[in-house]
Amino acid sequence: MEESTPHVIVLLEAAVERCISFTGGSEADELILALDDVMLQYISLLQETLKSLRAVSGVDNIGDSKKDIGLEKKEGSQNARKVDMVSNEEEWSIVQGALQILTVADCLTSRSSVFEASLRATLARISTSLSLSVFGSSLDQNQSHVTIIDGNGEPSLGQRAALDVAVVRLVDAPEKARKLFNLLDQSKDPRFHALPHASQRVTAFADAVNELVYDVLISKVRQRLSDVSRLPIWSAVDEHSSFRLPTFSAYPQSYVTSVGEYLLTLPQQLEPLADGISNNDANNEDAQFFATEWMFKVAEGATALYMEQLRGIQYITDRGALQLSVDIEYLSNVLSALSMPVPPILTTFHTCLSTPRDQLKQLVKSDSGNQLDLSTANLVCKIRRVSLD
Structure with missing residues (x-):
C-alpha cells in the first residue's frame, strides 16, 4: 500500500506534463476533473484494503454500534476467552502490522499534498x-x-x-x-483545492487508519476489562473462623496487571515505527511526539474503559472494596510511570473504596468537592450501601 502511492503520483505527474505539452493548458479544467476522479478511484481501493485489514486484525466489529446490550456482554466474555488463546507474540505482530499502516496514511497525505501544490503551481504558470x-x-x-x-x-x-x-x-x-x-x-486563492474531492477522501482515509490503529492498540485492554463490573470478588464476604487468622495484603488481580504490563510495554512497540519516521536528527522531536501521542491515546482509552466498568458495579462488600482499591492503586501507579495524570474520578474511587465503610459518610460530607469528585463519591456510597442522609 505504501509503495503504491509514489508510483500513482508519478503516473499522474506524467499525465499532467503530457496534457500541458499537447494542449498548452487549454484543457486544464478537464485535466483537474480527471485527476480528481483517478485519485478517488485509487483511494477507494486503499479503503477497501483497509476494511479487510480490520477483519484480519480482529477489530472489524469494534466500530459498529451495538443495539443489543445483552449481545454486547456475551461478545465481551467471548472476546475475553479469545484473547487467552492468542499468544503474546501474535498479539504484538498484529500491533506492529497496524502501526505500519500509519506510514501508509502519512505517505498518502504528504504525497497528495505535494502533488496538489504542484498542480496549483502549474495552473499559476498557465495563468x-x-x-x-x-x-x-x-x-x-x-x-x-x-x-x-x-x-x-x-x-x-x-x-x-x-x-x-x-x-x-x-x-x-x-x-x-x-x-x-x-x-x-x-486557483490564485490560497484556500483553493485543485483536487477537492480527493483531498476530502485523503483526510477520511487518514481518519480511518487512525481509527483502525487505535482499535487494534486498545483491543487487548477492551477484552481484559470487558467483565470487570461483574466479577464475583466484588460481592465476596470474609469467611468467619473460630481461630484468629492473620490478615494479608491483597494483590492486584490478573485483569489489571495484564492491562498494566501491556501499557508499560507499548512504548517499546512504538519505538521502531518512531525510528522509521525519524530519518534524521531534525525529525527526532517529531518521532518522540508521535510515540508519546499514541501512548497517551491508548492509556487514556484504557482508563476511560476501566472507569466505565467501575461505574457498572452494582454492589461491593468490604472485602471487594479492599481488593478493588488495590487494583486501582496498581493502575494509577502504571499511569504515573507513563507520566500520565491520574483522573480525579479514579482517585475518588480509590479513596472512597480504601476508606472503612463506617467512615465513608463522614469523608464525603467533610470534603465538599475539594479533593473528591462528588458525583463519583456518591456513586461509591451507593455501591457500598452507605446512606448519606
Whole structure:
C-alpha cells in the first residue's frame, strides 16, 4: 500500500506534463476533473484494503454500534476467552502490522499534498503564460483578441507551438475559455483545492487508519476489562473462623496487571515505527511526539474503559472494596510511570473504596468537592450501601 502511492503520483505527474505539452493548458479544467476522479478511484481501493485489514486484525466489529446490550456482554466474555488463546507474540505482530499502516496514511497525505501544490503551481504558470484580452461583452470568433506572452512580455519560441494550440481551441470555444479562466482565477486563492474531492477522501482515509490503529492498540485492554463490573470478588464476604487468622495484603488481580504490563510495554512497540519516521536528527522531536501521542491515546482509552466498568458495579462488600482499591492503586501507579495524570474520578474511587465503610459518610460530607469528585463519591456510597442522609 505504501509503495503504491509514489508510483500513482508519478503516473499522474506524467499525465499532467503530457496534457500541458499537447494542449498548452487549454484543457486544464478537464485535466483537474480527471485527476480528481483517478485519485478517488485509487483511494477507494486503499479503503477497501483497509476494511479487510480490520477483519484480519480482529477489530472489524469494534466500530459498529451495538443495539443489543445483552449481545454486547456475551461478545465481551467471548472476546475475553479469545484473547487467552492468542499468544503474546501474535498479539504484538498484529500491533506492529497496524502501526505500519500509519506510514501508509502519512505517505498518502504528504504525497497528495505535494502533488496538489504542484498542480496549483502549474495552473499559476498557465495563468501567467496565457493572457486573454477580451473586447466586448462576450467572447466569440468575431469579438476576440488573444495575446500570448511569457514572463518577459514576449512569446518564447519553446512555448509558441503549445500555446498556439491553446489559442486555437479557446478562440473557437468562448464558453470553454470563460470556464478555464474562471478556474485560473480561483486557483490564485490560497484556500483553493485543485483536487477537492480527493483531498476530502485523503483526510477520511487518514481518519480511518487512525481509527483502525487505535482499535487494534486498545483491543487487548477492551477484552481484559470487558467483565470487570461483574466479577464475583466484588460481592465476596470474609469467611468467619473460630481461630484468629492473620490478615494479608491483597494483590492486584490478573485483569489489571495484564492491562498494566501491556501499557508499560507499548512504548517499546512504538519505538521502531518512531525510528522509521525519524530519518534524521531534525525529525527526532517529531518521532518522540508521535510515540508519546499514541501512548497517551491508548492509556487514556484504557482508563476511560476501566472507569466505565467501575461505574457498572452494582454492589461491593468490604472485602471487594479492599481488593478493588488495590487494583486501582496498581493502575494509577502504571499511569504515573507513563507520566500520565491520574483522573480525579479514579482517585475518588480509590479513596472512597480504601476508606472503612463506617467512615465513608463522614469523608464525603467533610470534603465538599475539594479533593473528591462528588458525583463519583456518591456513586461509591451507593455501591457500598452507605446512606448519606
